[in-house]
Amino acid sequence: MTTELMTGPRPDGLVPVPDLQATVLRDGYHRGTLRVTEVIAAVYDRIEARGDDAVWISMVPRPQAMARAAALDAMRDALFGPAGGGRAGADSRLPALFGLPFAVKDNIDVAGLATTAGCPGFAREPTSDAPAVAALLAAGAVCLGKTNLDQFATGLSGARSPYGTPVSPFDPEMIAGGSSSGSGVAVAAGLVTFAVGTDTAGSGRVPAALTNVVGIKPSRGLVSTRGLVPACRSLDCPSVFALSVADARLALSVMAGYDPADPYSRRLPGLAGPGWPTVSNSGRRPRVAMARPRELTFFGDAGARAVHEHGLSLLRELGVELVPVDLEPFLAAGRLLYEGPWLAERFASVGEFVLAHPDQVHPTVRAVIEPGAAITGVEVHRGLTRLRVLRRQAEALWQDVDALVLPTVPTSYPVAAVLADPIGLNSRLGRYTTFANLLDLAAVAVPVGFHGGLPHGATLLAPAGQDAFLADLAARLHACTGLPTGATGHPLAEATAPAPPTPLVPPTPLVPAGPGRDVVDLAVVGAHLSGLPLNGELTRLGAVLVRRDRTLPRYRLYALAGGPPRRPGLLRTTRGGSAIEVEVWRLSTQAAGRFLLGVGSPLAIGTVELVGGPTLGFLCESAAVEGAEDITDLGGWRPYLATASPSPSTVDVP
Structure with missing residues (x-):
């Protein structure tokens, strides 16, 4: 089995591909x-x-x-x-x-x-x-x-x-x-x-x-x-x-x-x-399930089959024990995806738009989504029950193996062929993928080899978590x-071992902002928190999250009137204060200047005392909290949003 891949100068004559790993x-x-x-x-x-x-x-x-x-x-x-x-x-x-x-x-x-x-x-x-x-x-x-x-x-x-x-x-x-x-x-x-x-x-x-x-x-x-x-x-x-x-x-x-x-x-x-x-608690090698050869179809693509077999041989070389298993419960679960409950769920997502604007929807997409409107409650419950039966059968497999390996796709197709048979060939492409989320599995697809100039890969699956x-x-x-990465021609970057995940907040403190440092740290408490409506005002200026922190127990938090978006007010108090959740963001001095120019009354920027040390942050004028809802006991703005009624600024609109 060969791993064919064109390397060297690209025939497209484009800007050289940088190594972006x-x-x-x-x-x-x-x-x-x-x-x-x-x-x-x-x-x-x-x-x-x-x-x-x-x-x-x-x-x-x-x-x-x-x-x-x-x-x-x-x-x-x-x-x-x-x-x-x-x-x-x-x-x-x-x-x-x-x-x-x-x-x-x-x-x-x-x-x-x-x-x-x-x-x-x-x-x-x-x-x-x-x-x-x-x-x-x-x-x-x-x-x-x-x-x-x-x-x-x-x-x-x-x-x-x-x-x-x-x-x-x-x-x-x-x-x-x-x-x-x-x-x-x-x-x-x-x-x-x-x-x-x-x-x-x-x-x-x-x-x-x-x-x-x-x-x-x-x-x-x-x-x-x-x-x-x-x-x-x-x-x-x-x-x-x-x-x-x-x-x-x-x-x-x-x-x-x-x-x-x-x-x-x-x-x-x-x-x-x-x-x-390399060795589990039971003393055995990692065990990975594979489909029995007769249960694997590649729709006549002998090259794709050869690449998959090559991948299996590589797993063996890694010390993995491959265990043939019955694949039918997985395939049967995958076939459910375009039936009953999940076809109805697709319609629930965008079906009304599809019916109201048929001329704006791709004909094949419309053909897939529209039938969901006719699914009955009886069909939904029958489908859910059938899935539970198949899940139970699949669960038995995980008692004996650590993962499952399958071809990611059985073959590939020309664009013209897919346009001629969009639903039939789509079904073939998803033969080994459609069941994963129905059976609550995690998956990683990796390249394995080339045949006829085209790549093929394998997918490893295991239970959620x-x-x-x-x-x-x-x-x-x-x-x-030994494959190059993507179509770039660059080799896989060397590493002594797969790197552990890098946390959002580094394990060692960042260099603090201060004299001689051309950066400013800013504590945010409300709509500028990550994922909330005004966070883009920070990220578009190049701000990065330094850490999540809490104030010292000297502050009260209020839900201010107005919006959208909703905003809180953080007020320092001499009695009855509490610790409030904040995020600390770091900007260049120049970016911070542009950002601060946009801060208007009743909000202001002042020194906020945090567990991690004092820093600049959002505060509120005392007059603005008169009559405002005191949400101090919730400990932060996110808990308040989770309990408050939805508004146009926070609701997820499909």
Whole structure:
């Protein structure tokens, strides 16, 4: 079995592909051999040189992205001075995602860019970032824009969008997979370090397989789905594409976290953990289930089968014990996705819009969603009961194995073939992906090899909460392949072991702002908190989250009148005070000056006493709290929003 991949000079004659792997960029930033402005300028040059490649639906204007990059460079210089700061691994003072360019699938909110879900008539103008996006910006990443997708995230081919069809970076006649088509191609083509996608039926894994990149579909509920246009809301997962497992894991570790305002959020162990055990507590090697050969179909693609067998041999070399199992309960669960409850749930998400605006909806998407209106309650309960039976059968498997390995897709198709048979071939593409969220599994898709110039990959799956184990195993498998990353030609960045997730708040304190430091720390308490309506005012100026903290017990918090957006007032008191939750954000002095000019009465900036030390922060004039609701006992603005009635500024509008 060969791993065919064209290397050397690219035939497209475009701007050379920069190596955007996080390890490479972070090392350059720390050493002082790379500037964020240089990196962002280079990727914009390459994007512009590619022209209309159907990857992007909208982009952050270049001057705006460059301004954020310049603010990050200023922050770095304030920490380290003109000289380098040493190796990245030896210094944690820069935020976790400092200077990493990223893209967001256009069914997830980014303040300032329309959210279209691949349907121009459906577009909305979000005033705040989705919590997952806000967390990435707070950690120092640079958003470049919104990527193309199968309309309403309904499809696995990428060929159901009025904005065009992103194609394979290895063959322009072939699909790149969907529904997160633009996100996969943006990573593979060397336009971003990572891209955010979504995954309901395989949308975060199929594009990974067809573009030679990594796709992590986390456990359902690990990442907040607020600010996401739902496909099947009970199954939807934000996902991450990257050139390596380490990069995807790093981004996902920042995005992950329990969100009390998201009814589908769960408290899960996430990506932290002790790593991949070579020997379990029972004394045996890790056991990974595989399908019996007769149960695997590749629809006549012998090359794809050969690549999958190669992947199995690599797992054996890693010391994994492969265990043949019955795949039918998984396949049967996958077939349920377009029946009963979940077809009705798709209609519940966008069905009214589809019926009211049929001319604005892709014909195939309309054909998938419209029948959901006719699903009866009887059919829903029959489907839910059937799924419980299949879950019980699958649960028996996990008593004996640690993970399941399958081909990510059985084969690939030309764009023309998918257009000729959009539903039939879509079903084939999802054969090994559609069951994952129904059975509450986490998954990581990794490249394995090439055949006929096209990439193929494998997916590792395990029960929810096993994300760290899967990431460790997937990283080892990917490293064994020896493949270049995406279509960039760059080798996988060397690492002694898969990197542990970098927390949003570094484990060692950042250098405090003060004399000789050209930065300002600012404590925020309300609508400027990460994920809330005004947070973009900070992130667009290059601000990054330093830490979460609490005031000393000398303050009272009030819900002020007016809005949207709703805002609180923090008032220092001499008696009856309490500790109030805050976030501390760091800006360059220049950016802080621009921000402070926009602070108007009744709010003001003054010194706020925090557990971590005094800093500048938002305070309120005493006259403004007369008659306002005292919410001090809740301890912060987020708990208040979780208990207050929805308003246009906080409700999630599908």
